[in-house]
Amino acid sequence: MYCIRKVTNDLLWIGGNDRQTPKFEAAHPVPRGMSYNSYLLLDEKTVLFDTVDRAVQTQFFENLEQALHGRKLDYVFVHHMEPDHAATLGDLMIRYPEARIVCNGKSVNMIRQFHCADPNHAILVNEGDTISTGRHTFTFANAPMVHWPEVMVSYDSTDKILFSADAFGTFGALNGVLFADELDFDRDWLDEARRYYTNIVGKYGPQVAALLKKAAGLDIQMICPLHGPVWRKDLGYILDKYSKWAAYEPEEQGVLIAFASIYGGTETAAAILACRLSELGIRTEMYDVSVTHYSYVLSDCFKYSHIVFASPTFNNGIFDPMEHLLRDLLHHNLQNRKVALIQNGSWAPASGKLMTQVLCEMKNMELLQEPITLKSALAPGQEKELEELAQVLAASVKGEASTPVQEPAADKPKGFVCKICGFIYESDTLPPDFVCPICRRPASDFEPVT
Numbered sequence: 001m002y003c004i005r006k007v008t009n010d011l012l013w014i015g016g017n018d019r020q021t022p023k024f025e026a027a028h029p030v031p032r033g034m035s036y037n038s039y040l041l042l043d044e045k046t047v048l049f050d051t052v053d054r055a056v057q058t059q060f061f062e063n064l065e066q067a068l069h070g071r072k073l074d075y076v077f078v079h080h081m082e083p084d085h086a087a088t089l090g091d092l093m094i095r096y097p098e099a100r101i102v103c104n105g106k107s108v109n110m111i112r113q114f115h116c117a118d119p120n121h122a123i124l125v126n127e128g129d130t131i132s133t134g135r136h137t138f139t140f141a142n143a144p145m146v147h148w149p150e151v152m153v154s155y156d157s158t159d160k161i162l163f164s165a166d167a168f169g170t171f172g173a174l175n176g177v178l179f180a181d182e183l184d185f186d187r188d189w190l191d192e193a194r195r196y197y198t199n200i201v202g203k204y205g206p207q208v209a210a211l212l213k214k215a216a217g218l219d220i221q222m223i224c225p226l227h228g229p230v231w232r233k234d235l236g237y238i239l240d241k242y243s244k245w246a247a248y249e250p251e252e253q254g255v256l257i258a259f260a261s262i263y264g265g266t267e268t269a270a271a272i273l274a275c276r277l278s279e280l281g282i283r284t285e286m287y288d289v290s291v292t293h294y295s296y297v298l299s300d301c302f303k304y305s306h307i308v309f310a311s312p313t314f315n316n317g318i319f320d321p322m323e324h325l326l327r328d329l330l331h332h333n334l335q336n337r338k339v340a341l342i343q344n345g346s347w348a349p350a351s352g353k354l355m356t357q358v359l360c361e362m363k364n365m366e367l368l369q370e371p372i373t374l375k376s377a378l379a380p381g382q383e384k385e386l387e388e389l390a391q392v393l394a395a396s397v398k399g400e401a402s403t404p405v406q407e408p409a410a411d412k413p414k415g416f417v418c419k420i421c422g423f424i425y426e427s428d429t430l431p432p433d434f435v436c437p438i439c440r441r442p443a444s445d446f447e448p449v450t
């Protein structure tokens, strides 16, 4: 049975929704499913705009056959070769061998690499090229790295529609709705749209900005992405979100507390900090990164202006889930945030220094103060340090910051670390007869903390 929705008088949505595969790209949980959009234009020539993921191929081919209603398929525009859109291109070309693939040169190479079809008869298009299908004329524009290098978009200058590939997509299945104005996008979909953007193309902000610049020169009345709802009203809303995300600008002034905790000491400190911030009227969100999938935490790191990372020391390093999160933020180019740190270590706290080192690899991450150090749990009276940190964060969120700003790189030696077990002897000098209280190694096995 077919499941089709009309987009315009001669454009149909013929994609599919996958509500069973638990993770998109084998990485990101999609508890609300995933849509794979494909569109069919019924002009003098027929045009298919991308195929779909294998997970929904049965529905897609039934939709396509119904939508064509006996007509031949003339063109298939390949905007993006990632298999969530091109895995069924080979099957399509077996079923509709007369169709001509329209793509750019980079896609031809990928069609060969994925062995999905014979690209020898493809119509190659470059930036600014046009194809007329009768009433409609399409212009092509490259959008490299939004999200792969071969990505291109096409613009229908007749109906003012941008076929935007991955751009403006979201996680989530389309449960009968097709248009963003048929649902409460801001309330029910924005979080998943942000999580999709940040995890899938968040690394490529400058390239997204380049696409937005090209789009700004066009009269766009509708955006048809390859995932999620179609935009035909209030386009400024989603364009504004993309503009912020691409520039790594926070959407909201507030504090995200990302913590990891093994026996609860770090969690207690994080929870007390959250209480003090809330009492100061600061919008605060917190995640246990050992429990919450990193894709959600990364998404909120893009959302909020301030982030507190709180982590135990583990095997002389950062506790694994926190290290994974920090590396993921680095790889997604997160930048322009104000941060604070809480480190924990029962005998040799080192996670503060190590988290600082990762933050130093990111652009424009500003440490508001020295890390707070816990030794197993909050010591008596240490709540005062959390209260002071809350005040520093609140002042910064409100733009009242008068605290001295410390660059992450300005970490000074504070003692000597045992190269064997990581114990830190906190002093300016190390006695020559010193013996490590943990592993009993001599002073010669120590080195200055850097």
Ligand code: FEO
Binding pocket: 080, 082, 084, 085, 147, 148, 166, 226, 227
């Ligand atoms: Fe939806 Fe980059 O694929």
